Amino acid sequence: MIAAAPPAVVGEEILRARAYLLRVAEPPARATGRLADLMGAVAAADAIRRGDVPEAVADETSARSGAERVDADLEAAAACGARLLVPEDPEWPQWPFACFGLTERKDLAPPLALWVRGTGSLGGLTDRAVAMVGARAATGYGTHTAAELGAGLAAAGQTVVSGAAIGIDGAAHRGALAGGGPTVAVLACGLDRAYPTSHAGLIDRIARQGLVVSEYPPGAVPARHRFLVRNRLIAALSAGTVVVEAALRSGAQRTASDARELGTVLMAVPGPVTSAASAGCHELIRQGALLVTRAEEITEATGRLGVELAREPDRPQRGTDALDEVQARVHDALPPRAARDIAWLAVEAGMDRDTVRSALMELERRGLASFHEGRWQRRTRRRNR
Amino acid sequence: MIAAAPPAVVGEEILRARAYLLRVAEPPARATGRLADLMGAVAAADAIRRGDVPEAVADETSARSGAERVDADLEAAAACGARLLVPEDPEWPQWPFACFGLTERKDLAPPLALWVRGTGSLGGLTDRAVAMVGARAATGYGTHTAAELGAGLAAAGQTVVSGAAIGIDGAAHRGALAGGGPTVAVLACGLDRAYPTSHAGLIDRIARQGLVVSEYPPGAVPARHRFLVRNRLIAALSAGTVVVEAALRSGAQRTASDARELGTVLMAVPGPVTSAASAGCHELIRQGALLVTRAEEITEATGRLGVELAREPDRPQRGTDALDEVQARVHDALPPRAARDIAWLAVEAGMDRDTVRSALMELERRGLASFHEGRWQRRTRRRNR
Incomplete structure (x- = not known):
């Protein structure tokens, strides 16, 4: 892979x-x-x-x-098996990083280059990648779910990107490795350091089966602000970000805000309402993040045209096959070549506007409808984003 | 109360x-x-x-x-403490049942009259009511959460409406009773029967502290299809319906579909993704239902103008106080007297259109923005719906 x-x-x-x-x-x-x-x-x-x-x-x-320090940095990197990946290299994740062009937020700048350790190609690995992030103080439920999702994504050919932290990050990487897939860890310190130290073995395994990445030069310490800055790379390298467990006001929510700002799909895993470790996820979903419970729901939201189809050659699907009854009715109501507003569509579909609007959002997400200047239009099938 | x-x-x-x-x-x-x-x-x-x-x-x-059977029915009703409430009576829940006028779905017809048992006024009790429904085969997590939410709603002055079934229904009623509030049970059989029989004591308590209601005459048995038919009344009597636990294809989802069709607020409580009893809730949220975790979130979504304000006289709030940063920026971008489309607002707010759109949906839900013919406009504060 x-x-x-x-x-x-x-x-x-x-x-x-x-x-x-x-x-x-x-x-x-x-x-x-x-x-x-x-x-x-x-x-x-x-x-x-x-x-x-x-x-x-x-x-x-x-x-x-x-x-x-150029000579010293290159030597220290070589000593720990790392090399420098630059934007001029064809392996550079050009397309994922294009999302930085969508924002003017000063803290969301692309990296100048990346130190990478491992044999994979970063561009290749992030062609189909999903970020999984979450609390360090994760519960057993959270780490179990992160590992399950990581394994499921790996089995579906997706690269799991995370931050190698304890808790959700580590479980996501471990799940991906167990699922036989590559995984990418983005560190907030130099690659000659293993942080957290208890994850030194895990980070070595990630380097063997995927890539460990950092924009910090050898020797750089994992200062507090670097975790927040690093989070933007986790979001940018992935078509979507899944928050597995997060308290209200947490680092994972910062990654979520980066993911949203960078135009990628923001997802969150629900949990018991009695669990403070899931409260941040519930808040994100209330604010519009997609609730996901299984790896298939994640790949559905982040996959690209053709890849899923390639795995089901005998069963050609129309983009509308997966729609529920309401979505199908709204899709039918969209004229093939004209744009209409929600009021018109509500009359045509015979449903109230709120129902029509939420169906349209889903159709847009699936690439079956587009929105322009207040009006909606049917689109030809372009599965996923 | x-x-x-x-x-x-x-x-x-x-x-x-x-x-x-x-x-x-x-x-x-x-x-x-x-x-x-x-x-x-x-x-x-x-x-x-x-x-x-x-x-x-x-x-x-x-x-x-x-x-x-008129004489026999009136006698049997009187014998079990029930009376007949008719649409001609001022106690009739005229306003809640107006929602039946929103749909042409043949199965969503208003009742011809209702047998009621208890001393409360149905119209008064359903002026501020929330339906709570869910699986009979509920987990400990589900019944705990239903009871907590029921108690919280009762404490907030909301009437909890449910179906007196075992599992979530019973826990919701019990929570409401424990919270000191009235609660309304809508049965799928005659009021001279207690179904389920194990809930005979609970149903008696509901009659003492609220109302037990049925459109079925005395002696009518709880036939299977009557549960589905009955569910529309639970949805219609409430400003919103909360699904606490539900399997993927369940009666609670039928109530949810009725609630949506009747134009009331549909909410669902998340749970562990490993629990089949929460899978239906997660599906509803993925389809657009509002995720709720606490009674306050439910009253926020279903409360009426002035009622919440009346409880906080010393602390006048602006409708925008509860907005997050993004929502506040989008609200600021809305011109006070002109309507704009999303493209314009995205430029004004300096955010991408998806972010603006989801912020607008939230502003609309809070009564701070309105949508008309493809354009959005700022609204003066009208808290909740």
């Missing part, structure tokens, strides 16, 4: 420039990233060294621009 | 006519109800006795039109 890493096609100069950028700019560093996009990484690194950069870039880099 | 029943103002003739109609027409009997509305109950009963009625009415009544 692991796509082989392509042969190195990126010049030494670029690698060294990007290693320098990761060392001098504390993520997220939107202005520095834009400068590198604009003038190339090598020229950007030189400009930063000279101090000849726009103020926004100087703000992100001036504190450390004298830190010439 | 129990509003006193008004003095009898309905003539003996009308009572006898309605008792006859309940005896001869198996509910739901839409055509018979319309005939009685049109020509009056007394004339309608006479016409049915003569067989001089439209075909639709004949279909509903001809099998039993010769059953002259």
Whole structure:
């Protein structure tokens, strides 16, 4: 299942420039990233060294621009089996990271490069990936469910992306590994460190069966703010994020907010209403996150055209097959070539507007309807997003 | 809390006519109800006795039109402490039953009259009522949660309406009684029977502290189809229906579908994804039902203007106080006097359209925004629906 890493096609100069950028700019560093996009990484690194950069870039880099640690960083990385993956590499997850272009939120900037450890291709692994996040202080129910979902997703060919933390993260990775699938861990510290230390063995296994990833250079410590900053990468590398257990006001909810802002599918697993560890999940669902209970519901919400079909060659499906009665009636009411508002559709379908509206949201999610300037239109089948 | 029943103002003739109609027409009997509305109950009963009625009415009544059991039914009712409540009585729940006018579904017809046992006024009790329904084969988690929610609703001055069945129904009634509130049980058999028999004591307590209600005449047995027919009354008597535990294809889901069709608020309580008893609730939430975990969330969704405010006189609240950051930004973006579409609002609020749309749905639910012909508008505060 692991796509082989392509042969190195990126010049030494670029690698060294990007290693320098990761060392001098504390993520997220939107202005520095834009400068590198604009003038190339090598020229950007030189400009930063000279101090000849726009103020926004100087703000992100001036504190450390004298830190010439490129050789040391590359050596330390090599020593722990890691390499530097840069945007100029075909293995770069170009498409997942395109979601950073959807937001102007300053803290949601793409990484300047990524240190990666493992043999998989990050671009290949994140072609079909789901993030699973949740509480460190998880309950037995939570870790059981995370492991089950992780295994189910792995069996369905999805890569599970998480943060290698104790609790839900660890259970999700372990489930994915048990399901025989690759899994990606995004760390908030240098790859030469294993954090949490009790997960050193798990992180080694993830590197063997998938990838361990970080934008922090070797030696970087897992400072508190880095967990929050790291969370955006977990969300961005995945077509959707599943929150398994989360208290009200938790780090997982930050990942959820990132996922929403980045335009990916936000999902949450319910639990007992008596459990504080599920209260954050329930709040997310009340705010619009999709309730999911099984791996199939997750792949349905995040899968891509053709992949699911390829597994059921004998049973061609129409996109409308999975609709319930109400959704099917609303879909029938949508004219093939004209756009209509909800009031019109409610009369046509013979249902109240709230029912029509929620059916339309579901049809839109399934790619069977689209919304433009206040009106809805039928779409030709494009399964999932 | 129990509003006193008004003095009898309905003539003996009308009572006898309605008792006859309940005896001869198996509910739901839409055509018979319309005939009685049109020509009056007394004339309608006479016409049915003569067989001089439209075909639709004949279909509903001809099998039993010769059953002259009025005296026997009134006597049997009186013997078990029950009386006949008719639409001509001011105690009739006129406003809750208005929801039957929203649907053309033939099985969702209003009752022709109701046998009631207890001292409360049905109209008064259902002015602020919430239905709680769920599985007979409930788990300990389910009955615990139903009882907690029932007690919380009772404490908030809401009447809990349910079906007196074992499992969730019984726990909801017991919780409401324990919370000191009135509760209404709608039975699928005559009021001279206690079904289930193990709930005879509970049903007596409900009659003392609220009302036991049925559209079936004394002696009627709880036939299987009557439970489904009865469910529409539970939904109609309530501003919203909460499903506490339900398997994937269950009677509770029928009540849920009735609640939706009748335009009331449909809610469901989540549970462990490992529990088959919660699978139906999760499906309902995935289809658009509101996830609820606490009595406050239920009253928020079903309360009426002014009632909640009256309980917090010292703390005037703005309708926007409870909004999260995203919702507040979208609310700010809504112009006070003009209507805008989602595309415009997304630009104004600086968020993606999906985020704006889900915030708008929440604002609409809170009465802070309204949707008309594809455009959204700010509304002055009208708390809840």
